[in-house]
Amino acid sequence: MVAKKILLLDGNSLAYRAFFALPLLTNEHGVHTNAVYGFTMMLQRILEEEKPTHMVVAFDAGKTTFRHETFSEYKGGRQKTPPELSEQFPYLRKLIDAYRIKRYELPNYEADDIIGTLSLEAEQAGDEVIVISGDKDLTQLASPSTTVYITRKGITDIEKYTVGHIQEKYGLSPEQIIDLKGLMGDASDNIPGVPGVGEKTALKLLTAHGSVEGVYEAIDQQKGKLKEKLVENEELALISKKLATIERNAPIEIKIDELTYSGPDQDELIQVWNELAFKSLLEKMDYTAEETEKEELVFEVLQETDPAIFEDEMAIHLEMYDEQYHTCDLLGVSLATASKTYVIPMDVVKGSEAFKSWLMDETKKKYMSDSKAATAAFYRCGLEVAGVDFDLMLGAYIVNPSLTYTDLANIVQEYGYTDVSQNEQIYGKGAKKSVPDDGILHEHIARKGRTIWAVRPTVLKKLEENEQFELYYNLELPLATVLGTMESFGVQVDKEQLVAMGKELGEKLAEIEKNIHSLAGEKFNINSPKQLGVVLFENLGLPVLKKTKTGYSTAADVLEKLEGQHEIISQILMYRQLGKILSTYIEGLLKEIHEDGKVHTRFQQALTTTGRLSSINPNLQNIPVRVEEGRKIRKAFVPSEPEWLMVAADYSQIELRVLADMSKDESLIDAFKHDLDIHTKTASDVFHVPLEEVTSDMRRAAKAVNFGIVYGISDYGLSQSLNITRKAAAEFIDNYLKSFPGVKNYMDGSIQTAKQNGFVTTLMKRRRYLPDINSSNFNLRSFAERTAMNTPIQGSAADIIKKAMIDMADALEQENMQTRMLLQVHDELIFEAPPEELEKLKTLVPQIMENAVQLNVPLKVDFAFGDTWYDTK
DNA sequence: CCAATCACG
């Protein structure tokens, strides 16, 4: 039997110490983290140095304790816990849980008493004990087998109080610490002691007489003022001693044997640290993760492919050099079954007929991760993938869309699997990035295939528990193939058109720049908000309406309010607008054109928290449309075949229709059933005027309210968007919710659901967890509440268009059409089509999209076409 | 590498 080493931590005291020792840090949500951070640093160090076998963190429970019965002013006059600290306690508890350390608190007792009781129990059993606190009171617990660690100055700096050390420092035994407090008192706990007796006098008295009682027995040996004070305050001294005495027989319900410590839950810890934004700790963790031993994996590198190795169900992984799977180097393939793992080098893959026919055989089930990437990359080698039956990345994303899914190692870590390295560890990063020797590379690839096979059952189990098979097998998995095809097709871009526009814009910008510089009376970088701020608000003396964290805000909404005040403002706004078009949409887009004259975006399918797609390299979901100058960029997006047309079909008000369906609001449903202009209808209801009397301003206001509703309304947000007072905005909202009681009901219900379940769901049972919904932090809680209202709406709309895309791809194939789906922009689909298919598309596309799902309101799709994307209006 | 800005739904 290994000797026990028991660590008893005073949670409250350590949190206080850390809080006051460190500057206020905050994470990205504005939650303070300094106390938790300090506590963590201390804990890390202690764990490493002491390697305890048993641990507990004791906390004070509630405000009053048995000590208040003795002395009602106990701990009186103490500053209330600062809110910046109290908001950290929930995180502290989470952290401790992640370490898998027991927490304990006991009504009516303080942490001291829990520690005192446990240390006595341990002592009697002959175990080694370390007590850790920021409070010197605890030193009274020191004994031959118990050392008390008291933090000093910072939080990781520790003073170790053994019996000997106390003797040396004070000339007292540990028990006499209580007497010391009895005489001198303790200001922080409002323990009075004997007025006029400080540490010096108390120590002298105790060295002579041993204890408080001893002092009074020999009271006649004192004289003068001191004697007077002692006599006068005898009762106070005894009460003080009692207060300072740690209870060592508290009625605790735990036993030391229940406090075993066997290391943290790494995944949980990573999650908590992430939440708290403890970056340095996370990096350190990566470093240590590298050193953890992986279980040995036996695999076979194939120089030729015997058809016999291909089975009906296999995990398959295609290793790529980076995320840009449309162009990057392909490094090899691994295959895994229950008993076998193979690695096939890329040149062997390319030359293997057996592999090719297995890959395209739909009856052979493939288990992959990021099947879209692999499908698109194989496509480049002339290889077609069929029969994808599992996609690890997508599965994990459905289980929890709030996590990031970039590296396979990180994905499977969520499921407790650590036998695969992170790409960065294999390839390095930055300038040092390179492909390692075959030995290392092959093992890495092999482990990925093995990992997919190994983790699949766990992911599937989760999906089944959450009733997400439908979402998984019938939506995301088939969508991956559809998206991969769209990306591989690409979109034709008219390079000359862009270059010509760029030239024109560049000249115009140079002119505006000159203009701005002369208006400012000096040359400066207009693109630098810092320099611009100095020019506008210091040199020109314009009023500062808004500030950012780092200085003056020069954002467009601020500048617009200053437009009348100086000629330079409108020039700057113009410069910004055109500069954006040039840098992002002309120069940026030109850089993304591939050799085939097309751009091949990547739709990220496992990224957003709501279920939407995102688009990168280039982003084709934010091509300008709202202002004409930018919209002209769309003239450069053209069909890839001569004479073909661009086609656009967008859902009209899909989010509000989803809201109507989910809220069952009669008025809203009725409006859509009659196909009313929803903003006019809203204005009519909110302003209590007939439809025909709604003015354009009223409609504009109503439109903003409708947006607000979808986003999870707040009066402040609405007031910003409409440029009105908060009060007026609040009134609008109030009127809206009275007019649409079903919506109010839905919003409340959504928050309730989140509070009860910890998550909200969409039409197709997509989940989003909202851990902050019950937070005591107003900001966090409010954000979670708005998210609870918004995610089901935005997410359900995303579900619907995804379903429409799958149906659309099926229909185009079924009907043997040449038309190609190119892009999805959240509520619209873009196609290129031969002119002879146009008539058919006019009915087919809206029909498919409008019937992707059945709601209790109709879905409506607007259809448009033209020679370029610009002309689809 | 982050903050600010601005493009989209």
Next chain:
DNA sequence: ACGTACGTGATTGGA
């Protein structure tokens, strides 16, 4: 009272 609209990506300047 708190301070915020929901979801994205690319570019720029400046530590």
